[in-house]
Amino acid sequence: MASVTIHCKQCGKKLLSYDPQTHFRKYQSPVKSCPGCGTRYADPRCHEIAVEGLPADTYRIGSYLFLIVFGAFLLYRGYVLFHRFQLGVPGAVQWMMPTVFTLGGIVCVIGGIIEIILIKTGKKQERFDRLTKESVQRLSDKSYAYTLQDLGYPVPEEYL
Numbered sequence: 001m002a003s004v005t006i007h008c009k010q011c012g013k014k015l016l017s018y019d020p021q022t023h024f025r026k027y028q029s030p031v032k033s034c035p036g037c038g039t040r041y042a043d044p045r046c047h048e049i050a051v052e053g054l055p056a057d058t059y060r061i062g063s064y065l066f067l068i069v070f071g072a073f074l075l076y077r078g079y080v081l082f083h084r085f086q087l088g089v090p091g092a093v094q095w096m097m098p099t100v101f102t103l104g105g106i107v108c109v110i111g112g113i114i115e116i117i118l119i120k121t122g123k124k125q126e127r128f129d130r131l132t133k134e135s136v137q138r139l140s141d142k143s144y145a146y147t148l149q150d151l152g153y154p155v156p157e158e159y160l
């Protein structure tokens, strides 16, 4: 996994380090200031929904069903491992693997169920509708749109 590190162009202070493949997308203004010298920069982890939209799978229930199935599989593996005594494995390792599997499984299953409930009840859509409105509002401010563009963010013509 290749992680990206960004330093302040002005003072060289390390601003952030993240992995573009696995990092959660943040839906907020990418305009941030360096805590060292106050120089503004664009945080690549942050996205303006009004410009970029949402990932295609945001409301896709299938991917969360997959997560639940995956979680159930982990739970099953944990259960099996708990009941299998492995010869030649130190006692501490004996319970560690099944515990990790079981906890991971529970997190996946519960997380998947919560996401599906949020999609079904429209709560997820409500949240993103609100975030989209905030994003449009920010971009409607011309000085904000130009600042964003100056920092290298692709701002569409309609906001400039």
Ligand SMILES: [Zn+2]
Pocket: 008, 009, 010, 011, 012, 013, 034, 035, 036, 037, 038, 039
């Ligand atoms: Zn700086």
